[in-house]
Amino acid sequence: MVRSLQARLAATLRRVRLMLPLGMLAMAVLPVAGALAAETGVSGRVVGPDGKPVAAAIVFVQAAPSDADAERVRGDRSARIDGQSGRVAMDQVDKAFVPAVLPVVVGTEVRFPNHDQIHHHVYSFSRTKTFELPLYKGQDAQPVLFDKAGVVKIGCNIHDWMSAVILVLPNEHFAVTDSDGRFTLENLPAGKHTLAAWHERSRTKVDETLQAVSVGSAATAATGAGIHFTLSLAPARTRPAIRGSRNDT
Amino acid sequence: MAREPQHRPARTVGYGFRAARVACFLVTLVAWLSPALLGGAPAFAQAPPSTGGSFDNVDDQQGEDPYEVNQPRRVWLRGVLDARVVRGGEAPSWTDSGRGRTRYGSDVDGEGFERETKLVLAQLAIELGATLPWEVRAQAQVNVQPDLDDYRPWLVEAFVRKEWGVATSGRGLQAGLMGNPFSLEHVGPAWSPQYSISASALNSWLWEEISVAGLEGEWWREAGGLRFGMLAGAGFGPDQLGRLVAVRGWTMGDVLSGVGAEMPLPSGVRTQIFDERDDRPAAYALLTLGDARERAALRFGYFDNFGDENVAGVWNTRFGVVGASFHLHPRFELLVQYLDGEARVRDTTNDSSLRAWYALLSHHQGRHRVSVRYDSFRLQDVDGGSVTAEDGEGVTFAWFWQIGLRHQLGFEYVWLDVDRRSQPTLAPSQDGGQLSYRFRY
Numbered sequence: 113m114v115r116s117l118q119a120r121l122a123a124t125l126r127r128v129r130l131m132l133p134l135g136m137l138a139m140a141v142l143p144v145a146g147a148l149a150a151e152t153g154v155s156g157r158v159v160g161p162d163g164k165p166v167a168a169a170i171v172f173v174q175a176a177p178s179d180a181d182a183e184r185v186r187g188d189r190s191a192r193i194d195g196q197s198g199r200v201a202m203d204q205v206d207k208a209f210v211p212a213v214l215p216v217v218v219g220t221e222v223r224f225p226n227h228d229q230i231h232h233h234v235y236s237f238s239r240t241k242t243f244e245l246p247l248y249k250g251q252d253a254q255p256v257l258f259d260k261a262g263v264v265k266i267g268c269n270i271h272d273w274m275s276a277v278i279l280v281l282p283n284e285h286f287a288v289t290d291s292d293g294r295f296t297l298e299n300l301p302a303g304k305h306t307l308a309a310w311h312e313r314s315r316t317k318v319d320e321t322l323q324a325v326s327v328g329s330a331a332t333a334a335t336g337a338g339i340h341f342t343l344s345l346a347p348a349r350t351r352p353a354i355r356g357s358r359n360d361t
Numbered sequence: 362m363a364r365e366p367q368h369r370p371a372r373t374v375g376y377g378f379r380a381a382r383v384a385c386f387l388v389t390l391v392a393w394l395s396p397a398l399l400g401g402a403p404a405f406a407q408a409p410p411s412t413g414g415s416f417d418n419v420d421d422q423q424g425e426d427p428y429e430v431n432q433p434r435r436v437w438l439r440g441v442l443d444a445r446v447v448r449g450g451e452a453p454s455w456t457d458s459g460r461g462r463t464r465y466g467s468d469v470d471g472e473g474f475e476r477e478t479k480l481v482l483a484q485l486a487i488e489l490g491a492t493l494p495w496e497v498r499a500q501a502q503v504n505v506q507p508d509l510d511d512y513r514p515w516l517v518e519a520f521v522r523k524e525w526g527v528a529t530s531g532r533g534l535q536a537g538l539m540g541n542p543f544s545l546e547h548v549g550p551a552w553s554p555q556y557s558i559s560a561s562a563l564n565s566w567l568w569e570e571i572s573v574a575g576l577e578g579e580w581w582r583e584a585g586g587l588r589f590g591m592l593a594g595a596g597f598g599p600d601q602l603g604r605l606v607a608v609r610g611w612t613m614g615d616v617l618s619g620v621g622a623e624m625p626l627p628s629g630v631r632t633q634i635f636d637e638r639d640d641r642p643a644a645y646a647l648l649t650l651g652d653a654r655e656r657a658a659l660r661f662g663y664f665d666n667f668g669d670e671n672v673a674g675v676w677n678t679r680f681g682v683v684g685a686s687f688h689l690h691p692r693f694e695l696l697v698q699y700l701d702g703e704a705r706v707r708d709t710t711n712d713s714s715l716r717a718w719y720a721l722l723s724h725h726q727g728r729h730r731v732s733v734r735y736d737s738f739r740l741q742d743v744d745g746g747s748v749t750a751e752d753g754e755g756v757t758f759a760w761f762w763q764i765g766l767r768h769q770l771g772f773e774y775v776w777l778d779v780d781r782r783s784q785p786t787l788a789p790s791q792d793g794g795q796l797s798y799r800f801r802y
Contacts (some may be wrong), residue, residue: 206528206653227690229655231725237764239428244766246727262427269766277430311426318428326446346432 151305154325155340158289158309164291166311166343170215170279172286173297174322202266202276204232204247209276209305210265213312217284221255232268240264240280277312292321302328309341316343384669402426436491442549443484445558447796450777451476451789455609456508456616458625462753462779462791463559464508464614474789482507483615483797486551497523502551504617509624517552517572517619526581535594538620538635541571541680542592542647543662545696546721547617550801554615556696556732557759558773558795561719562611563682563700563738569583570602571614571664572619573643580586583653589740590649597637599666603704604632607713607749610736610781613757639669660684670707678704680715696721703743712744730761742782753779753793771797 158169201223204212205263207230216222226247235244240262245253258264258280268274285305287295297307309321321341363741445465451474454466461467468477483507492498501519505512520537540552544564549555549722559565575596583588598620608626617626622634643666661683668677680702687695699718706712718736723794724731736755742748755777762770777791 208528226691229691230692233763233766246723246763251691260427263430265430278427308428312430313432314430315432317426319426 128324130351147330152300152327153296153298154300154305154307154327155294156341158293158295158311158343159334161342161344165289165291166345167291167293168213168288169289169293169295169309169311169314169341169343170213170286171214171284171289171295171297171307171339171341172281172307173300174306174318180327202278204228204234204268206273207268207271207274209274210275213277214287215279215281215286216258218261218280218282219257219259220280221280223255224253226251231270232274234266235269236264236278237267237320238262241278279310300327306323307339307341309343310346313344313345313348314343315346316327390694423795437489438802439488439490439551440552440799441484441488442484442525442802443482443553443797445481445795445797446478447481447482447793448478449793450791452659452791454508455612455627456625458627458629460627460784460789462610462612462777463775463793464612464616465793466794467789476793478653484551484553484617486553488551488615493521495523497521504551504619506616509616510622513621514618515621516616517617529583531581535577535579536575538572538574538598539577539594539596540617540619541567541664542574542577542594542645543567543572543660543664543684543698545660545684545686546697550799551741552617554800556694556721556723556730556755557734558771558797559613559615559757559775561698561717561721561757562613562736562753562755563719564700565612565616565716566606566717567682568617569614569624570599570605570618570634572598572622573645574598574620575642581649586653588649588651588653588658590647590651592647592649593645595642595644597640597642598635599678600638600668600672600675601632601634601636601644602668603641603713603715604667604675604706604711604789605634606715607704607706607711607740607785608632610740610749610751611717611753613736613755613775615775634744639672639675641667641669655688657687657689658685660686670705673708674706676704676706678702692725694721694723694725696723705744710742710744710746710748714741714743715739716741728763730759730763732759733757734759747782751778751779751781752779767801769799769801770799770800771795775796 158166158171160166200216200220202214203225205226205228207228223272224245225249226232226249229249233244233249234247236242238259239260241264247253258278261280261282264278264280265277266276284296285300287297289295304324304326307323307325308318310318321343323339325339379650381413387569422547429530447465449463449465449467450461452461452466454461454464455468457466457469459466459469465481467475486502488502490498491498499521501780502517503514504517505514516538518538518540520535520539522533522535524533525531544567546554546564556558573594573596575594577592577594579592580590594768605624620635623631625631637722645662645664647660647662649658649660663681665679666677668675670677677685678698682698682700684698697720698714702715704713704715719736721732721734734757738753740749740751755775757773757775759771759773764770774794777792777793
């Protein structure tokens with residue numbers, strides 16, 4: 113009996129000796145693998161209270177940019193100033209702003225090219241950014257720097273029905289939901305993040321949508337993969353056709 | 362039942378007293394609007410367009426949440442205040458039952474033809490709108506034009522509108538009180554002229570004498586790079602249409618008529634603009650053909666009030682108007698319009714043929730706009746006399762400076778020459794200038 117116990121103990125020790133280097137190897141590899149997995153995506157869905165998908169919602173990381181992010185933003189902004197490629201623009205086409213909702217990162221300069229034959233006078237009185245620009249086709253007006261996070265509502269002083277929204281976000285980590293309400297935030301650095309959801313017609317305040325998520329740990333990988341937001345939206349208003357002869361200028 | 366024209370004596374209030382009233386009014390208004398003057402978004406930025414429309418507010422009334430988006434309000438209010446320093450022609454203006462053809466002239470109590478410089482409140486316009494269920498939009502505008510009717514408000518428009526479709530294809534239905542759809546110049550805030558302080562003789566008359574309560578339908582479509590539009594309407598009210606231009610002659614100004622409007626005639630009599638007597642609806646139509654990129658557009662309009670001359674005081678007036686607008690260069694606009702018509706009435710010898718045209722060139726640079734316009738107009742007496750016959754032409758120079766979003770300074774000078782056969786040979790100069798400050802709320 114004692115001999116069988118000794119045999120079992122020896123076998124166990126042999127297994128431990130075999131497994132120990134494997135375990136040590138794992139302990140060395142897993143953090144690296146974890147770090148590699150930390151540059152990963154967080155996906156999820158935005159729906160309404162009735163469960164229907166919300167398209168064109170913006171899910172973003174509500175956190176101040178890290179030094180690396182800030183540097184990257186400044187570098188990208190330089191490219192927008194100095195080069196034609198990568199510039200952010202809100203166009204005026206056929207007496208409408210294109211796009212109607214434009215998400216940008218804080219520190220971005222936005223151009224307002226006018227492709228209409230007629231004059232526009234673009235302005236905003238939002239606290240996030242106040243400005244006004246008389247604009248003509250073919251004229252490159254000075255880009256406008258959006259240096260505070262928040263919503264900037266845009267209008268035209270001449271054509272009252274023209275309106276748009278520029279959503280200035282604190283960092284580059286944002287995504288727009290598709291027609292099925294789905295989004296994926298990619299390349300998030302490892303760590304804890306607070307996600308928020310926004311929609312142009314949302315009655316739900318952004319602060320009420322905040323969700324914490326940890327990126328880069330196996331334990332929380334499952335939660336990171338299926339974030340859900342519920343936004344209550346105001347009814348969509350049809351924009352006026354504004355092509356009546358009486359008012360067409 | 363036919364009604365007799367109302368007889369009211371010409372006003373004799375001195376201009377000094379008027380200036381004091383204007384000053385008191387302005388002080389009160391500035392105090393009332395001071396929150397808007399000092400800051401905050403203009404109300405027009407919160408409002409749907411003049412056509413009626415629902416869209417997001419563009420204002421600064423965010424709460425603490427920087428991401429908050431205010432949802433559109435269902436009711437909106439806008440206003441335009443226009444104060445001026447004017448130095449008009451040598452004769453008292455037609456607004457004082459004088460012979461002057463611009464809106465402001467000399468002192469009505471003066472000894473002769475002496476120019477006068479004065480401070481006036483030209484216009485206070487209040488616009489109110491609302492979005493009703495089923496995306497029906499309601500809109501109304503009231504104007505106060507003290508030189509014409511003290512501070513009695515005139516209802517310029519009040520209608521409901523429903524649209525179907527989108528910008529490239531759709532239709533609309535509008536019912537209520539409306540002005541004319543023909544003017545190419547009255548496209549500024551509260552239907553004010555956009556290119557100059559005074560509109561052309563042609564468009565001045567259209568906005569002075571046409572006010573219709575009825576129904577209007579509209580259709581538009583873009584195809585093959587072109588934009589087509591059709592508008593047709595019918596309504597009641599313009600049974601006096603033609604009386605003002607035939608009896609008084611052509612003028613150049615920015616008066617907007619409506620319900621409650623009474624315009625002075627040279628004899629001191631005042632004529633009601635909105636005055637339905639024969640229970641026959643007027644009808645009008647407008648065709649638009651344009652380039653989808655808005656480089657050029659043509660408009661063909663027709664109006665007939667189908668007035669029953671057998672009813673006392675009813676004028677039977679019809680006209681056609683053709684217009685073209687060109688935006689061949691982003692900073693330049695060229696407008697041309699031509700009107701031809703006739704106005705007849707049974708009881709007097711004022712039957713007239715009407716003809717007027719103008720060409721306007723406007724240049725926009727930054728916040729400044731400079732416009733030059735040439736006007737030509739004519740009345741022919743067609744019932745055997747020369748009571749209404751006249752010929753005239755004018756040149757207008759105008760400059761506007763848009764200061765921010767709310768404030769506009771404007772200057773205009775009009776050179777005007779009118780020869781009316783029935784008037785004495787002594788012809789006072791009609792030339793005059795205006796300096797305007799406009800505040801938009």
